[in-house]
Amino acid sequence: MSGRVLVGVKRVIDYAVKIRVKPDNTGVVTDGVKHSMNPFCEIAVEEAVKLKEKKLIKEVVAVSCGPQQSQETIRTALAMGADRGIHVDVSGKDYENLGPLQVSKILAALAKQEDAQLILLGKQAIDDDCNQTGQMTAALLDWPQGTFASEVSLEGDKINLVREIDGGLEHIKINTPAVITADLRLNTPRYATLPNIMKAKKKKIVTVKPADLGVDVTSRLEVLKVEEPPQRQAGRV
Amino acid sequence: MALRSAFTRLLSNSRMSVAVTASRAQGTAVAAQKGAEEAKKPAKPAKVAFNWRDALNLEGQLTEEEIMIRDSFRDYCQEKLMPRVLMANRHEHFHREIVSEMGELGVLGPTIKGYGCAGTSYVAYGLIAREVERVDSGYRSVMSVQSSLVMHPINAYGTAAQKEKYLPRLARGEIVGCFGLTEPNHGSDPSSMETKAKYNPSSGTFTISGAKTWITNSPVADIAVVWAKCEDGRVRGFILERGMKGFSTPKIEGKFSLRASATGMILMDEVEVPEENLLPNVSGLGGPFGCLNNARYGIAWGALGAAEFCFHAARQYTLDRIQFGVPLARNQLMQKKMADMLTEITIGLQSCLYLGRLVDEKKAAPEMISMLKRNSCGKALDIARQARDMLGGNGISDEYHIIRHVMNLEAVNTYEGTHDIHALILGRAITGLQSFTVEN
Numbered sequence: 292m293s294g295r296v297l298v299g300v301k302r303v304i305d306y307a308v309k310i311r312v313k314p315d316n317t318g319v320v321t322d323g324v325k326h327s328m329n330p331f332c333e334i335a336v337e338e339a340v341k342l343k344e345k346k347l348i349k350e351v352v353a354v355s356c357g358p359q360q361s362q363e364t365i366r367t368a369l370a371m372g373a374d375r376g377i378h379v380d381v382s383g384k385d386y387e388n389l390g391p392l393q394v395s396k397i398l399a400a401l402a403k404q405e406d407a408q409l410i411l412l413g414k415q416a417i418d419d420d421c422n423q424t425g426q427m428t429a430a431l432l433d434w435p436q437g438t439f440a441s442e443v444s445l446e447g448d449k450i451n452l453v454r455e456i457d458g459g460l461e462h463i464k465i466n467t468p469a470v471i472t473a474d475l476r477l478n479t480p481r482y483a484t485l486p487n488i489m490k491a492k493k494k495k496i497v498t499v500k501p502a503d504l505g506v507d508v509t510s511r512l513e514v515l516k517v518e519e520p521p522q523r524q525a526g527r528v
Numbered sequence: 529m530a531l532r533s534a535f536t537r538l539l540s541n542s543r544m545s546v547a548v549t550a551s552r553a554q555g556t557a558v559a560a561q562k563g564a565e566e567a568k569k570p571a572k573p574a575k576v577a578f579n580w581r582d583a584l585n586l587e588g589q590l591t592e593e594e595i596m597i598r599d600s601f602r603d604y605c606q607e608k609l610m611p612r613v614l615m616a617n618r619h620e621h622f623h624r625e626i627v628s629e630m631g632e633l634g635v636l637g638p639t640i641k642g643y644g645c646a647g648t649s650y651v652a653y654g655l656i657a658r659e660v661e662r663v664d665s666g667y668r669s670v671m672s673v674q675s676s677l678v679m680h681p682i683n684a685y686g687t688a689a690q691k692e693k694y695l696p697r698l699a700r701g702e703i704v705g706c707f708g709l710t711e712p713n714h715g716s717d718p719s720s721m722e723t724k725a726k727y728n729p730s731s732g733t734f735t736i737s738g739a740k741t742w743i744t745n746s747p748v749a750d751i752a753v754v755w756a757k758c759e760d761g762r763v764r765g766f767i768l769e770r771g772m773k774g775f776s777t778p779k780i781e782g783k784f785s786l787r788a789s790a791t792g793m794i795l796m797d798e799v800e801v802p803e804e805n806l807l808p809n810v811s812g813l814g815g816p817f818g819c820l821n822n823a824r825y826g827i828a829w830g831a832l833g834a835a836e837f838c839f840h841a842a843r844q845y846t847l848d849r850i851q852f853g854v855p856l857a858r859n860q861l862m863q864k865k866m867a868d869m870l871t872e873i874t875i876g877l878q879s880c881l882y883l884g885r886l887v888d889e890k891k892a893a894p895e896m897i898s899m900l901k902r903n904s905c906g907k908a909l910d911i912a913r914q915a916r917d918m919l920g921g922n923g924i925s926d927e928y929h930i931i932r933h934v935m936n937l938e939a940v941n942t943y944e945g946t947h948d949i950h951a952l953i954l955g956r957a958i959t960g961l962q963s964f965t966v967e968n
Contacts, residue, residue, distance in 0.1 A: 323577060327599070363592060370596060483600040485634035485646035492593060 294349030297407040298339045298373065299398060300332040302357050302364040303418040312519050318387065319517065328364045331413025333371075334473040337480040338443060339411050340372035347445045348408065350374050354401060356394050358382035362496055369491035370483035376496035377401060381508055385501075388510035390419070393501070395427035400504035402432060407468065409450075414439055414472040425472035435465035439474040581840075583874040589881060590651070597648065598655040602662075604633060609663045613788055617664065617932050620783070622790040624704070624748055630671060631701025637679035643695035645679075651884035654829030661830035662837045665936035666789035668830045669943075673744045674698060676823035678705030681753050681765055685807040685815060690767065694751065706777075708740035708754035708768075708794045709816045715742075716949050717964075718755070718763075719813055723796065725756035725766065727803075734758075734801045736766060737774075739793060742943070746777040746792040753807070754794060755816050765807035765815050774799040785939035821894050824901040824944050825887060829880045831901075831940055832873055834933045835908035838915035839869040841930055845919050856918070865914050872907040880904065895957045902950035905941040912937050 304310065305325040313320055328336075339351045353368035355361040356379040365376035379397050381389055402410055410429075415422035429436035437443070441460070442453035445467075454461040455474050483491075501508045579585075587595070612623055630636055634646045635656050641647040653675070661668035679698050682690055697703045714721050723738025736756050746752065752768045752775075768775055774797040783791060807815070843866055846856035856862050883900055886892040912934045916923040924931050941947050956962045 322574070323579065363596075366592065367596060370600070482604045482633055483596065484632065485597055485601075485638055485648060485652075487634075488593060488596045488600065489646060489648060491596075 295405055295407050296339045296342065296348050296351050296409045296411055297398065297402055297405060298332070298336050298351060298353050298368065299394070299410070299412045299424070300336060300353050300355050300364050300368050301329040301413070301416050302326050302355060302361045303329045303416055306330060306417055312517055316516050316518055317514065326360065326363075328367050329413050329416045329418075331415060331417075331473055331475070332364075332368075333413075333480040334475070334477050335411040335413050335471075336368045336371050336373060337478045338471075338473055339409075340481075341478065342443075342445065343372065343374075352377060352405060352407070354379065354398065356381050356389060356397055356501075358386055362498075365496050366491055367483065369494045369496075370488040371481060372487065373494075375494055377405075378496055378498045379504070380498050380500050385508050388512070388514075389508060390510060390512060391421045391423035391427055393506065393508045393510070395424050395431055396506045397501055397504055397508075398424070398428045399431040400506055402428075402468070404504070409468060410434075410470045412470065412472045414474050425470050429470040432468075432470070435469045436471070437463060437465055437469060438472040440471050441474050441476045443471060443477065580870060583870060584878055586877050586881060590655075594649065594652050594655060597652045598659060601633065601635060601656055602659045604629075605659045605663050609660070609667055613664045613667070613932075614926060614929070616788040617666070618787075618926055620787045622666075622670075622748065622788065626667060627670060627674065627704050628701035631699060634699075636671065636699050636701060637675045637683070637695070639675075640679060640683050640695065640699075643683075643691055644699040645695070649884070650825065650887040651881060653826055654880055654884050657826040657830035658833035658836075660833070662833035664788050664932070665830065665834055665940050666786040668826075668833075669744045669786055669940075670704075670789045672823045672826050672830070673707055674701075674705055676826060677707035677819050678751070678753055680822050681707075681807060681810075681815065681819050682767070684818060685765060685810040686767075687804075687808060689804070690807070694767070703750035704745050704748055705751045705753060706743050706745040706749040706794070707816075707819065708743055708746075708752050709820075710740060710742050712739060712741045716946060718816065721755070721757055721763065723754070723756040725758050725764065725801075727759065728800075731800070732803045734766060734803065734806065736768070736796050736799045736801055739795050741793045742780070742791060743777070743794050744786070744789055744791055746794050747779040747790045749777065752777075752794055753819075754796070758811075762811040763813055763815065764811050766801050767805040767807070768794075768796070768799060768801060769805075772799050772801065785935045787935075817894070820944055821897050824897050825883065827940065827944055828883070828897065828900040828904040829877075831904040831908035831937065832876045832880065834937060834940075835869070835873050835876075835904075835911040838908075838912045838930050838933050839866065839873060841928065842866065842869075842915035842918040845922070845928070862918060865918060869911045869914065872911065876900075876904050876907060895954060898945065898950040898953045901944065902947055902954075905937065906947050909934075909937040909941050 303326060305327045308325055311320045342348045343351055351373040353365045353373040353376045355365050362378050365378055369376055398410060412425045425438055426436055437450060437452035439455045440452050441455045444451045448467050450465050450467060450469055452463050452465060454463060616623055637645045638648045638653050638656060639650055657668055660671055679695060682694050698705055709718055711721050725734045725736045727734055738756060750770050754766050754768050755763050756766060758764050776795045777792045779792045846862050849856045879900055883892060883896055912930060916930045916934050919928055919930060922928050926932050952963050
């Protein structure tokens, strides 16, 4: 086994920002708005780095799909302990229409290319709340999937997983290679320390295009309109 | 006509945005024609939005690394320090653990190269100080003392053995240090200090006697960098360790400022200090002043962090509080105060950034640091007081935090060189005439 883990990290609007819809209702305002790593992706990175510190895996590769700024998100993953990064360059209209189906195709292609033993993702992104990428990636690779993981432990070439489901907690055992998506209580992500942030500068980030991986990022979905939820009315006592 | 043909061509495309461009382009025929023909050329530069949180785009002047350092540390400060500070301040309790936590994050002595330190830029140090002081000036004092007043003198003036012995443990926050310069009778006037160090050739030790006061960290410190006058009349630095006979650090009671950090005296009653503990590479007041300048630079950034907190808190409060049927923020008196706060903070930060870049290039003079420490502290104190006033009665409650900053900034304005003393430093630089003493 290669001992290599692929971690997907998505650049999203920061959770603390007040979201505003663009005046033309085609989307939300992203220009000049603070972005950061999706919180569930942070948890995924933390889990991968922990596995490496326990010497259960050998290398953590952080992957992000998006424009040039996605490299900042990869840099944060490197500062948390990932070894190297792959930036899949998608910008402009392609980026606006990028969704779980295209990303999962990209991740599947990368997993094969990098001979990954494990793919760790956040359970969902806080901007689209799709909760699909992990599941689609596993299906494309025909790998087992452990979603909504709140506990992960490696046992030889199998993985013991606890999943948070509606009815409670589900314990499963899956084979590797596998896809795991992280839920909130899996761990508490570390703060990137100063020395690690400075070391991250020297770690490599490679840029590739979706076409290089044989992936077509045309979307089959078309956004018709984006609008704000109706204003809250005052209540009556 | 050129204009009409261009206009029709543009309108045939049903896109709304192009029509907007066309109507705007009606101003000049040449512009309209150019716009239509050179469709490949990029559109007019986007309108620059004013961001009151970062009015002069400080963000755009930082490197990616500095932004990451600031963001990571800001998260720690807001998530781990902010929840503690209310009770810590109310009950005057110092959380010693924060030194270890900051050590783990690598923010202690961040500008030092080697010895387990990060070796980052002075701008990053400033950003770190700003984030801590946004929470509390007492916490930032602890960080400044450890980094600039203990680790820096050992690094700049110490022997290799001393650096090996102390710096890594100080960097990890395993041990806490303090800086002993100020005395009960000599604050702004350190050159007439009464603490004496007498050399004993027979035992290879120094006997140090005297008292230091207003020493941040001293009640909990494991080591103290103490400045004493030797027999040749020169001031030198010594590393004293807890456990040395005659060394005690009583706590100063009744403080209303910097309550979340521990402050005390250093009492030395014939303490025997081995000569290996002398900092050999400096003598005279240049030693302590070098340290103070290092700390003052951090304070210049830090005070603005406290001011920013007060400004943002006052803004939110006045937006939320409704009196006479409208938010307080609707009032001109409130807006004027906020405009003044915004201006001073923004200008102050720009000057601190530029100073940081100069320090990193080793092109900064001490008077520059004096100027900005004085400016940041004075303005921050004003801003905090104004903000307190804007909160009305709620402003005196520590639950709203602003009054704590008001109290803290009184000390911050005073220590590391009072507002007036820095004025004299600048006055001497401006006129060539010193006005510290009555003699010429």
